[in-house]
Amino acid sequence: MQNRKRTLFYLVDGAHSEILPELINQGQLPHIKRIIDEGTYRKATTCFPSTTGPAYLPFLTGHFPGTMGITGIRWFDKQEFKRTRWNKNAMRSYCGPEAAWFNTDMLADKPTLFELLGESYNLYNMITRSVPDEYDLGKKGKGLLYTRAHFWKRHHPVDHLGHQRIMEMLQSGKDFDFLFAVFPSVDWDSHYHHVRDPRTIEAYKIADNSLGEVRALLEAKGWWDDTLFIMTSDHGLTPTTKHLDLGEWMTNNGLKSVYYPTIWKRNPKSAVMISGNSFGSIHLLNHEGDHVLRENEILTAMGEPLLNKLVKEPAVDFVIYRGDNDNTFVVHCAEGKATIEADGNTFAYRPETADPLQQGKVIEVTGKQAVLEATFDSEYPDSIFQIYQLMQSRRAGDIVVSACVGYDLRDFWEYPEHLGSHGSLHRLHLHVPLIYNQKGWDERPARTADLFNTILKWKGIEPLPSEGKALN
Numbered sequence: 001m002q003n004r005k006r007t008l009f010y011l012v013d014g015a016h017s018e019i020l021p022e023l024i025n026q027g028q029l030p031h032i033k034r035i036i037d038e039g040t041y042r043k044a045t046t047c048f049p050s051t052t053g054p055a056y057l058p059f060l061t062g063h064f065p066g067t068m069g070i071t072g073i074r075w076f077d078k079q080e081f082k083r084t085r086w087n088k089n090a091m092r093s094y095c096g097p098e099a100a101w102f103n104t105d106m107l108a109d110k111p112t113l114f115e116l117l118g119e120s121y122n123l124y125n126m127i128t129r130s131v132p133d134e135y136d137l138g139k140k141g142k143g144l145l146y147t148r149a150h151f152w153k154r155h156h157p158v159d160h161l162g163h164q165r166i167m168e169m170l171q172s173g174k175d176f177d178f179l180f181a182v183f184p185s186v187d188w189d190s191h192y193h194h195v196r197d198p199r200t201i202e203a204y205k206i207a208d209n210s211l212g213e214v215r216a217l218l219e220a221k222g223w224w225d226d227t228l229f230i231m232t233s234d235h236g237l238t239p240t241t242k243h244l245d246l247g248e249w250m251t252n253n254g255l256k257s258v259y260y261p262t263i264w265k266r267n268p269k270s271a272v273m274i275s276g277n278s279f280g281s282i283h284l285l286n287h288e289g290d291h292v293l294r295e296n297e298i299l300t301a302m303g304e305p306l307l308n309k310l311v312k313e314p315a316v317d318f319v320i321y322r323g324d325n326d327n328t329f330v331v332h333c334a335e336g337k338a339t340i341e342a343d344g345n346t347f348a349y350r351p352e353t354a355d356p357l358q359q360g361k362v363i364e365v366t367g368k369q370a371v372l373e374a375t376f377d378s379e380y381p382d383s384i385f386q387i388y389q390l391m392q393s394r395r396a397g398d399i400v401v402s403a404c405v406g407y408d409l410r411d412f413w414e415y416p417e418h419l420g421s422h423g424s425l426h427r428l429h430l431h432v433p434l435i436y437n438q439k440g441w442d443e444r445p446a447r448t449a450d451l452f453n454t455i456l457k458w459k460g461i462e463p464l465p466s467e468g469k470a471l472n
Helices: 019-025 030-038 054-061 078-083 097-105 142-152 156-171 185-192 198-221 246-252 295-301 304-311 368-375 383-390 450-459
Strands: 006-012 040-045 074-076 091-093 120-123 178-183 227-232 270-275 279-284 316-322 328-333 336-343 346-351 363-366 399-403 431-436
Touching (some): 006 450, 019 030, 019 198, 054 450, 142 185, 156 198, 178 198, 185 198, 198 227, 227 450, 246 279, 295 316, 304 328, 328 383, 346 368
Parallel strands (some): 006 178
Antiparallel strands (some): 040 431, 316 328, 316 399
């Protein structure tokens, strides 16, 4: 009889691609180091926006936020809003009760690993489509637990309880095909304290200790040798010292904006949705029709002087919008513009009057893998493809804003104050650690979307069409 193939997936939310290896080298994470010694440590790229929720989609579905139509932790749909603003599909914030709609907002024809892998358990992940309540280990008491963690800044009890529920499930005699566990405290402590605060470092240790205890139990059961263990993150994170409230900026510059939580203003001229606090999407409403705007239409609706004022804000690294031709995109910073073109399977990046993505040259390559390899070690890894995938969805907005490191795009309504942010295209947000207990897999530059078919292949399931490629 063939042994059962299992996958144990630890998502350490916000784990930093530079801090995690530092802690490993210092001997502070012995159980993770043991995995690396036996298997592999590498970096991968996550998606744009690099933010919790949307960035779970690549490894659970094999598809990116633009494809799935979930373009941020908050999003806006101009078409639905202009049809009737009372439409529940006009906007969304998954930072509250509307998180319950994440599962139905996803494309129904894109299955998740939970639906493909048999007996699948979930811990603290908002993507729970087809997961029975008894297999959703973190569901009971989650709302109150998360609320206390947020307002009291006591995050570690969440991770401790999550680990306890994993152990209780395994000790009860139950088996599994797929166990997907989120440890959120690294992200929370990085947001509210600092990426290197002792409380943040302790959160890494909680995940490490959990791995040690769970592995020991699986070894005692004789299951470990047939278990694929993966640890990764959905995004990096950088310290934040200054805030620009993008919604208020639009309002103060004559384009009254709706944004969470003030979504019921009369006669708005724009909508602003912030994710991770370093990503913003601007939807212009002061025009005829309900379509997304291209460059010349944006210059008419917003005005070239106001657009130039926005890109010169110290908080703004660059903005992105659609060019006048199909599948062309403009990357616009204070110094000037570059263009991206996607023609079939060919991707090109051409600095025009500036080089906002700091590639230092024209890039023209064929294939999704080639464009990743061309940019992987740059300041903006995979940025060309990530801009392309995001802008396939109308929910991405008319203008996308990527913040400078040290700044974010949300101020007054962010309580407690964020001292760390993510969501941008910068490498410190896009690069994530990727660890697994296997050797000899493909060493090409990887995306988190590659994990979807990697896990299916490990289980012996035929890979499905996706935006990633199996590593094994």
